[in-house]
Each structure stands twice: as structure tokens, then as C-alpha cells.
Amino acid sequence: MESRNASAVLFDVDGTLMDTNYLHTVAWWxxxxxxxxxxxxxxxxxxxxxxxxxxxxxxxxKDRDQDEDEAISTAHLVLYAQYSPRLPPLEGAADLLRGCAARGWKVVLASSAKSKELEAMRQSLGADDAITAVTSADDVKASKPAPDLVETALKRAAVPADRAVFIGDTVWDVYASRRAGVRCLGVLTGGISAAELLEAGAAAVYEGPADLLARIDDSLLESVGG
Incomplete structure (x- = not known):
């Protein structure tokens, strides 16, 4: 059941909390x-x-040989897995999650990664004490830019869309959150420019988790209706 008084901060993980976008790029390549x-x-x-x-x-x-899709995706997962023991959290990422939780906001991870990848990133973050719930690509029929992940995160947080804010680093995060009716704040740590994030519909853009944490009370608090 949704609570009108509760608020939630929904987080993308790759590129937003973890410095992994370029690792994924190389693995897909x-x-x-x-x-x-x-x-x-x-x-x-x-x-x-x-x-x-x-x-x-x-x-x-759309005209590709879709019979290859599983092989390509599996190869990406295998190649990316070599980085699992040393995945790097972004500066301030764990502190940002704890800062949100300390203010009474529910913290939910909403990642397009598979659950196994997400688990490895959670271990590297080391902030499970601040996390209320998680959702991954395994939990939905369609991942970002479809709104499914954001909508599932809202359900797990048990809050309505107007009591949540989504934090992401790509235009796909912005599109997904907007389609779910959730305000989105962007960060530059994934390598996408502020102009692109704002044009996609981000309400504001920050350098990264540490910058957002430093301005948490004049950014997220307003966004989640506190």
C-alpha cells in the first residue's frame, strides 16, 4: 500500500553510483x-x-539476426565479469545513500543490470544498511528506457510517483523516469553532458554523488516534496 507521507530516492547504479560505464563499453565492444x-x-x-x-x-x-542476441549478451556478461572483484564505486556514492536514508527517505536501486551484476556492485558499494529495496532487469519485462524499472521501484518503496525522485546518468534514465511520472536529477559521472540530460528532461544536473550529497538539502528535499 502506498503511503502519501513517505518519500523515496530511486537510484540508477552503473555510471551513477559506480564508475562502470566505460567498462561496459569495452565489454560490449x-x-x-x-x-x-x-x-x-x-x-x-x-x-x-x-x-x-x-x-x-x-x-x-531491427533487421539483425536475433538468433545472435543471446550469444552477444552472454559474451558481454562473461567479459564484464572479469572486473567484478574490483568494481569502483564513485566518490561519495555510499555516503549519498546513507545521507538519504538518514533523512528518512527510502533508498531503492533501480538498475538495468542483471541481478548477478547488481549484487557485485552492491558488494563494492558496501552500503546495504542504507538500501530499502532493489530492482534489476530480471524483475521486469522491459528495461530502460521503458518505465518498468522505475515503476517497480516505486512499488517496492510503496510511495507514489510525486513523492519520489530518480537519480541517473544517462538520457535513458531520464526517459524512463519521466514515463513513470517521476522527477529525475542527472549526474555527469556516466560521460553524458549536462546539456543532453537537461534536454532529455532532467530537472537539474550535478557533477556526481559527492556534489549531490553536498547540496542534498536544497536538491533532493525539494524534489521529493519534503
Missing amino acids: EAFRQMKHTVSMASIHRAIGMGADHLLEHLLG
């Missing part, structure tokens, strides 16, 4: 290369933030 597809790293980077279900169509087109 090599996965495509193994299947004889030439896709530039620049194009791949700009698609990071989508779930694999959307990313493959975005980069290879």
Missing part, C-alpha cells in the same frame, strides 16, 4: 567483435544505460 559486428565504442557508450533488450536493437537494428 569485444562481444560485438567476437560475433563479427563492427560497432564503434562511441556508439556503444551512448547506448549504455539501456538494458540489453533495447541496446542490441538500438545498435544493430
Whole structure:
């Protein structure tokens, strides 16, 4: 049951809390290369933030051989897994989660990653004490930019859309949150410019988790209706 008095902060993880977007870029590039597809790293980077279900169509087109999709996605997962023991959290990420929780806001992770990838990132973050709930690509039919992940995160937080704010680093995060009726704040740590995030519909853009934490009481508090 939704509570009109509760508030929640929903977080993307890759590129928002973890410095992993370029690791994903390299892993996807090599996965495509193994299947004889030439896709530039620049194009791949700009698609990071989508779930694999959307990313493959975005980069290879609707007319691709879809029988290859599973092999490409599996190759990406295997290649990316080599980084799992040393995934780097962004500066201030864990402190930001704890800062939100300390203010009484529910903290929910809403990631397009598979649950196994998300678990590895949670271990690196080391802030489970601040996290209320999580949702991953395994929990929804369609990942970002579809609104499913954000809507599922809202349900798990048990708050309405107007009592939540989403934090993300890509235009796909902004699109997904807007489609779910949730205000979005952007961060620059995923490599997407402030102009692009604002044009997509982000309410404001910050340098990263540490910057957002430093201004938490004049940013998130207003956004979640506190």
C-alpha cells in the first residue's frame, strides 16, 4: 500500500553510483567483435544505460539476426565479469545513500543490470544498511528506457510517483523516469553532458554523488516534496 507521507530516492547504479560505464563499453565492444559486428565504442557508450533488450536493437537494428542476441549478451556478461572483484564505486556514492536514508527517505536501486551484476556492485558499494529495496532487469519485462524499472521501484518503496525522485546518468534514465511520472536529477559521472540530460528532461544536473550529497538539502528535499 502506498503511503502519501513517505518519500523515496530511486537510484540508477552503473555510471551513477559506480564508475562502470566505460567498462561496459569495452565489454560490449569485444562481444560485438567476437560475433563479427563492427560497432564503434562511441556508439556503444551512448547506448549504455539501456538494458540489453533495447541496446542490441538500438545498435544493430531491427533487421539483425536475433538468433545472435543471446550469444552477444552472454559474451558481454562473461567479459564484464572479469572486473567484478574490483568494481569502483564513485566518490561519495555510499555516503549519498546513507545521507538519504538518514533523512528518512527510502533508498531503492533501480538498475538495468542483471541481478548477478547488481549484487557485485552492491558488494563494492558496501552500503546495504542504507538500501530499502532493489530492482534489476530480471524483475521486469522491459528495461530502460521503458518505465518498468522505475515503476517497480516505486512499488517496492510503496510511495507514489510525486513523492519520489530518480537519480541517473544517462538520457535513458531520464526517459524512463519521466514515463513513470517521476522527477529525475542527472549526474555527469556516466560521460553524458549536462546539456543532453537537461534536454532529455532532467530537472537539474550535478557533477556526481559527492556534489549531490553536498547540496542534498536544497536538491533532493525539494524534489521529493519534503
